[in-house]
Amino acid sequence: MIDLRLLREDPDRVRASQRARGEDVALVDSLLSADERRRSSGVRFDELRAEQKGLGKLIGKAAGDEKAELLKRAEQLKTDVKAADTERDAADAETQELLQRLGNLVHPDVPVGGEEDFVTLETHGTHRDFAAEGFEPRDHLELGQLLGAIDVERGAKVSGSRFYFLTGVGALLELALVNAAIAQATAAGFTPMLTPALVRPQSMAGTGFLGQAAQDVYHLDKDDLYLVGTSEVPLAAYHMDEILDADRLPLRYAGFSPCFRREAGSHGKDTRGIFRVHQFDKVEMFSYVLPEDSQAEHQRLLEWEKQWLTSLELPFRVIDVASADLGSSAARKYDCEAWIPTQGKYRELTSTSDCTEFQSRRLSIRVREGKKVRPLATLNGTLCAVPRTIVAILENHQQADGSVRVPEVLRPYLGGREVLEPVAK
Template identity: 60%
Template sequence: MIDLRLVREHPDLVKASQRTRGADESLVDVLLAADAARREAVRRADDLRAEQKAASQAVKKASPEERPAVLERAKALAAQVKEAEEAQRATDAALREAHLAIPNVVHDDVPPGGEDDAVTLRTVGEVPTYDFPVRDHVEIGELLGAIDMERGAKVSGARFYFLTGPGALLEFALAQLAISRAVAAGFTPVIAPALVRPEPMEGTGFLGAHAEEVYKVERDDLYLVGTSEVPLAGMHMNEVLDLGAQPRRYAGWSSCFRREAGSYGKDTRGLIRVHWFDKVEMFSYCRPEESAAEHQRLLAWEEEFLQALEVPYRVVDIAAGDLGTSAARKFDIEAWFPSQGTYRELTSASDCATFQARRLNIRYRDEDGKPQTVATLNGTLCAIARTIACLLEVHQRADGSVHVPKALRPWLGGVELLTPGMTLTAAVPPTAA
């Protein structure tokens, strides 16, 4: 959540952020009113408790003649205190509800507008040309025996799939490449739980406006995560971190689950928009003044990874109206998909400033030893299913084979081409064969 002091002292700035997002700026006034009501309720409860304490002392000192009246006064104050404390609890709840309703304040440099107003910052790599009819990744995957959408739907329903043979090996290879590069960059690898309690889901901003995207296990009051950002943020909730000289960085692997509510009819074919996929996610905790620089570092690591995969891409600065609740700024990397003749999102990197950590009560100690709220950032290093789709399309050959980028070959036994009907043992590292 945003800093309440910021709302009190600079309400116009927060309203301007709401307008830039296309959100309701009157929510700022609702929050200010709830804050004032809560502070008044606290003051009244404190005053009454002080009066009650004085009345209790008066009972001890009262003469026999005065005692009945003093006792009656003490009883009346006790009832008023109970009433005032109940009113305070109600204003606490109202304040929290109003506070949670306002998304993060956007960065000054974020472009205004909505989904179509993202600004392209740079384009990297040449868009490939083909002297044969281009296949989409589903057709290529079926030729290779790598993707089975039909049986995925039979077993689990629409937008599910099997990765088989070389498709499964590609998943493992991408995961190994992503984790190994993250570890080399100083990230701590984490296998993160895919089920979390409500607190980290709400704290990271994935309930409320995004609740329709989330799968919930009602019986156990647990949520299936859409990204390991959620458990990685919740990992340190209610803690005071020792940040040391550098940000604390994690590379989390988890399965991810998304209902894709509201996407009926969009990307129904293939691995672009599915209900389940695996992902390697970078997550950073740092001092707030370091978050902008850390954001650029996450983006650079994502670019280096895609360059290693030899795919053309562009970096876009997401417009305010298309930002998630928690993000103050977000960069997407969109890779080229030949079958669609366009760039599609493959990774993203978000600076959430102190928004998530304030909700989750994650702090660090400054130079004076005083607890301060940390900043959190997240960046997708590899969303595996969609990356496989991109690799199959970009690196396709006329005969149905697929070029294997050099960086992936060590994890695929040195194989340079995936070919229809290939012997799988040829694509396994020698130590594992």
């Protein structure tokens, strides 16, 4: 959530942010009104309580008619204090409810607009000219079937659409990717973490995934637990309700977990293969830093993502995501999109977001600097979303006979294997 003091001091900035997100600008005025009622009712309650306490002392010293009048006033105060307390609680609850609906403040340099209004910041690598090489590229599903690596038919039989099996070298390729990604993150100073896949509502809400993203979340009603769509959620909630010493920052974690997404609203999109699925594994970077260091940390996370994709020898571009496509928690987000030859376009492989103080305020995570305690900043960055990375590797490193060249960085994790060969039918 944002700082209420900032809202009071510069409501136009918050309105501009809501407008850029394509969200309800009137929410700002409703929140200002609720906050004013919360503060005024709080003052009223404090005044009545002070009078009530002072009156108690006077009653003990009074007698006769004076005491009767004071007792009468005491009865009235008792009613007024209770009413003021109820009013204060109601105004506070309304303020918090509205505050939870407000997105993070969009960074002023973020391009304004929707999904297609991003700005391309840089491009890396070159697209292969398959025509010059004398063959038509196969898509990742055909390659995966030739390699005995991907089985979507049995995935659908067992679990339904958008589920799959990774088999043989497909399973080995996932393990190689995860191990290589964790090795890079560990070398960069991240603490590796295996995180829970089920979290409580306060963890999911605290990271901002029960707002506009709620339709994509799986919920277990009987247990009131949520399946995470990313290990960002348990990594953010890891220090919930804690005060961290400033000399411990930055704290950097690399979480590996299964991820679950309903993919609501994606009907008809990416129905072939494993690009858009309901369950997948992912390595996620997560940082806790001082608020003034968040933009520099954001650039570091982006550099680690670029390093990873470069090591996989994939052509990719970096985009500055437009305001209406940020997600409620992010003030700014960069995506790295890999070239997918059979689609003839770039598709998102990694993403990194600067969430500033938004999540730490909701999760009550603070930093202590001497006698001063304040919210800190959180950031996240995907290092390896496994299925999409497999898609990009198979399509970009395929050869005419259906085999796939293994990027050098993965070979130590695949027993030195340089090529994935088709299996006999």
